Amino acid sequence: MQQLIVVSRPEDWPLSIEGVERVLARDYLTDPAWSERRAVRVYNLCRSYGYQANCYYVSLLAAARGHKPLPSVATLQDFRVPAIVRLTGAELARQIESSLKPLQSDEFTLSIYFGRNLARRYDRLSRALFNLFPAPLLRARFERLAEGWGLRRIGPISFEDIPETHLEFVGEAARMYFSGKRPRAGRAKTARFDLAMLVNPDEAHPPSNERALKRFERAGESVGFHVERIRPDEIGRLAEFDALFIRETTAVNHHTYRFARRAAAEGLVVIDDPDSILKCTNKVYLAELLQRHGIAAPKTLLVHRDNTGEVENRLGLPVVLKQPDSAFSLGVVKVETAEMLKRTLREMLRNSELVVAQEFLPTAFDWRVGLIDGRPLYVCRYHMARGHWQIYNHDDAGDDDEGLADTLSVGEAPEAVVDMAVRAAGLIGKGLYGVDLKEIDGRVMVIEVNDNPSIDAGCEDSVLKDALYREIMGVMLKRVTARKLGNA
Known part of the structure; x- marks a missing residue:
């Protein structure tokens, strides 16, 4: 991947960094040779970021050429809308307050160079702002209000705006940033595209174990991707990639959904795409969808505060209650008595307007069919945890017990199970x-x-082995290629 710093004048970036080429904006905009280049990252450091100025057109044409501009045109537009700048989420607001609370003054200016600040105590805040407004050189201004610190303004700065005492640090930050993105030795010749794999090392129940993640990496590289793991605090790096593969448990009110939304907005191929996250993570939506399309499912009732008395009559006891956004059997409860039903519904409805109630259907195992692009890849039998009615048994002490699993080829599995899975997906x-x-x-x-879905080495890949990972990476490669050719 070629890396360019585009500037209005040579003195706008006097630093020399190995592997990074400096190009004048006029040359980048007018020389037809740049239109033919592929696999290029463009770091836009032009002086004027105004609408239709040089900087604007550098980012605009970079996107049109299939290059990856930083900042993107969308980010440039965000800088011009004060309401967007000041619309900080709760997570960022907490980070701002935590970082600036010790200050005695009522105003504070933060310089952010490639996501970093000279003072290490402001690194987390700098990274958070860089993630929201990805641009190489930023300056943020804060003001202490009655309710606490708030972000008043943030925008890009030119090299001449950097204090002389900061220049050595800027050079260090730039070298670290560029070296961190450079493809690893031996892979640059074969990698056609860049794929980010979102992984959270701190997740208690990740969808893939370490061995599976390494197999995804090898499979991606074998089909033509340079695969790089990124963490939850690196959303600002998405513009560097062609595709995003999320291997962290997803939820709508969560950074995984923000990653998916940002990646889709940047034109990346995304799995899981934001629409799938919205649909799959809410059991209320799924219950209504399956019913509307005549897909066989356990008897289900969407429970609200006015129909709690109907649950026992319509579904009997015991009955299963589910929070709309439950995952890994968390937020899923079996109730066996009328008193327990009343109490559990009361607790669940404090957190959600709707709760899913389903008839209790005990089985020794559940089927799981894994699919991509509408094609079944594997079929598993997930057996219930020992002495429990679910696959996972989360006890009050925090100890988790998981049932055994065995994997079949698609051809070995009952045809009715596979066909129903294809219809539902x-x-x-x-x-x-x-x-x-x-x-x-x-x-x-x-x-x-x-x-x-869970894809662990030694379980879901027991039949297809490495071919399972290559199938998934192959689909992503086809989608990236189609998008680059303008067919998707």
């Missing part, structure tokens, strides 16, 4: 899904459709 999209089903007396029913 088709209602969501063409992403990577895991469809959970139960089979009772020959009748197949869909429990739910999961985005971001």
Whole structure:
């Protein structure tokens, strides 16, 4: 991947960094040779960021050429809208307050160079702002208000705006930044595209174990990707990549959804795409969707404050109650008595307007069919945890017990199970899904459709081995190629 710093004048970037080429904006805009280049990252350090100025057109044409501009045109537009700058989320607001609370003054200016600040105590805040407004050189201004510190303004700065005492640090920050993005030795010749794999090392129940992550990396590289893991605090780096593969448990009110949204807005191929996350992570939506399309499922009732008395009459006892956004069996409760039903519903409805109630259908195992692009890849039987009615048993002491699993080839699995899974997944999209089903007396029913399904080495890959990972990476490569050619 070629790396360019585009400037209005040579003195706008006097630093020399190995592997980075400095180009004048006029040359980048007018020389037809740049239109033919591929695999280019453009770091736009032009002097004027105004609408239709040189800087604007550098980022605009970079995007049109399939290059990766930083900042993007969308970020440039954000700088021009004060309401967007001041619309900080709760997470950033907490970070601002935590970082600036010790200050005695009522105003503070923060210089951010490639996501870093001279004072290490402001590194987390600098990185958070860089993630929201990805630009190489930034300056943020804060003001202490009655309710606490707030961001008043943020925008890009030129090299001449950097104090002389900061120049040595800027050079160091730039060298670290550029060296961190350079493809690893031996891979630059074969990698056609860059793929970011979002992984959270601190996640208790990740969708893929370490061995599986390494197999995804090898598979991606074998089909033509340079694969790089990124962490939850690196959303600002998405513009560097052609595709995003999320291997962290997803939720709507969560950074995984923000990653998916940002990546889609930047034109990346994304799995899991934001639409799939929205649909799959809410069990209320899934229950309504399956019912509307006539997909067999356990008897289900959407419970609200006015119909709690109907649950026992319509579904009987015991009954299963589910929070709309539950995952890994968390937020899923079996209630066996009328008193327990009343108490549990009261607690759940404090946090959500709707709760999903389903008839209790005990089975020794659940089927899981993994699919991508509408094609089944693997079929698993997830057996219930020992002495428990679910696959996962989360006890009050924090100890987790998980049932055994065995994997079948698609051809070995019951045809009715596979066909039902394909139908259900088709209602969501063409992403990577895991469809959970139960089979009772020959009748197949869909429990739910999961985005971001578990793929662990030694379990889901037991039949296809490395071919499973290559299939998934191959689909992503086809989509990236199609998008680059303008066919998607």
